[in-house]
Amino acid sequence: DSGVTQTPKHLITATGQRVTLRCSPRSGDLSVYWYQQSLDQGLQFLIQYYNGEERAKGNILERFSAQQFPDLHSELNLSSLELGDSALYFCASSSGWGTSGPRAYNEQFFGPGTRLTVL
Amino acid sequence: AQKITQTQPGMFVQEKEAVTLDCTYDTSDQSYGLFWYKQPSSGEMIFLIYQGSYDEQNATEGRYSLNFQKARKSANLVISASQLGDSAMYFCAMSALSGYNKLIFGAGTRLAVHP
Numbered sequence: 001d002s003g004v005t006q007t008p009k010h011l012i013t014a015t016g017q018r019v020t021l022r023c024s025p026r027s028g029d030l031s032v033y034w035y036q037q038s039l040d041q042g043l044q045f046l047i048q049y050y051n052g053e054e055r056a057k058g059n060i061l062e063r064f065s066a067q068q069f070p071d072l073h074s075e076l077n078l079s080s081l082e083l084g085d086s087a088l089y090f091c092a093s094s095s096g097w098g099t100s101g102p103r104a105y106n107e108q109f110f111g112p113g114t115r116l117t118v119l
Numbered sequence: 120a121q122k123i124t125q126t127q128p129g130m131f132v133q134e135k136e137a138v139t140l141d142c143t144y145d146t147s148d149q150s151y152g153l154f155w156y157k158q159p160s161s162g163e164m165i166f167l168i169y170q171g172s173y174d175e176q177n178a179t180e181g182r183y184s185l186n187f188q189k190a191r192k193s194a195n196l197v198i199s200a201s202q203l204g205d206s207a208m209y210f211c212a213m214s215a216l217s218g219y220n221k222l223i224f225g226a227g228t229r230l231a232v233h234p
Contacts, residue, residue, distance in 0.1 A: 002166075033221060043210065043224035056219035088162060094220070107154060108214075108222060110164035 003027065004093050006111035014119055018079040021114045025072055025093030031055075032074040033094070033108060034066060038087035049074055081118045088113045121146045121218060123211050125225035132201045133233055139186070140196040140228045142211030148172075151215040153194040154222065155185065158208040167209075170194060198230075206232045 003026035013019055025032050034046040045058035049068035060066075063081075068074040078085060092108035122145040132138040144153065155167040170178045170185045178185045186195040194213075198205055208229050212222040 002163075031220070035222070042226055043212075043222075045221040045223070048219055048221055056221055058221060090164060092164075092222075107152075107166050107169050108220075109166060110156075112163050115162070 002109040002111065004091060004109050004111035006089075006091050006114050008114060009112065010115050010117075012117045012119065013081060015081055015083060017081050017118075018077065019081065019116065021076040021078070021089055021091075021116075023074045023076070023091030023093075023111055025074070025091075026095075026109055029093035029095050029109075030072065031094045031108075032068055032072070033092045034060075034074070034076050035090040035092065035110075036087045037090065037113075038084075041087075043090075046076070078116070083118050086116055086118045088115050121148070121151070121213055121215055121223045123213055123223055123225035125211055125228050127228045128226070129229045129231070131231040131233055132198075134203060135200055137197060137199045138201055138230065140198070140209050140211075140230065142194045142196065142225060144192050144194060144211075144213050146192075146213065146215055148215035148217050151213055152220075153185070153187070154212045154214070155183070155194075155196045156210045156212060156224075157205075158210065158227070160207070164210075168196065201232045203232050203234060206230060 005024045030051045046060040048056040066076045091111045094108045124143045151172045153170045157165040168180045184197045208227045211225045214220045
């Protein structure tokens with residue numbers, strides 16, 4: 001058990017709908033990362049938050065958004081869903097200090113993932 | 120930009136033998152980290168081992184070791200004494216300060232351990 005929790009574990013929805021994926025990082029971790037794993041794109045970084053602030057954006061579609069709340073949990077919102085959005089969505093956390101710190105590239109611990117199926 | 124290349128889509132090994140999974144990387148950063156993750160069929164991502172770019176010694180974690188050759192930009196994972204439970208997808212990844220520590224993953228290698 002990595003200590004990172006994600007809900008729900010599975011989500012089945014229809015095209016055009018909106019869903020919210022939730023992530024709780026490990027106790028004490030300030031950084032949260034979201035990744036998408038799909039068959040055609042592999043594992044891709046979507047977005048990072050550090051202590052409530054957005055730090056970096058990857059290949060995240062405009063239909064997707066995220067936020068990190070004061071209690072450090074994070075939510076990834078996916079709207080106007082398309083068939084191609086079907087994927088495994090991972091949240092990861094680390095104690096990283098953003099862009100600096102004694103171990104700026106410390107390991108990230110992954111949650112169990114949310115498997116999204118868009119029909 | 121950072122890039123990870125894993126050239127072995129699939130590998131198989133006999134139980135109790137050692138196996139090496141290849142990983143090469145490309146980055147212009149001087150400071151970076153290299154990681155290996157295991158993804159069993161259940162889907163979770165399990166952190167295995169980490170190597171910092173300034174670490175002089177190769178990292179080891181139990182049966183896992185990382186063969187780090189900085190000049191060749193390679194970070195191969197060696198699994199000794201393979202077990203049936205090692206059958207999984209293995210991903211090499213890197214992060215760098217310039218990339219805000221996001222992980223860049225390779226395409227993965229599927230390892231099958233045969234009894």
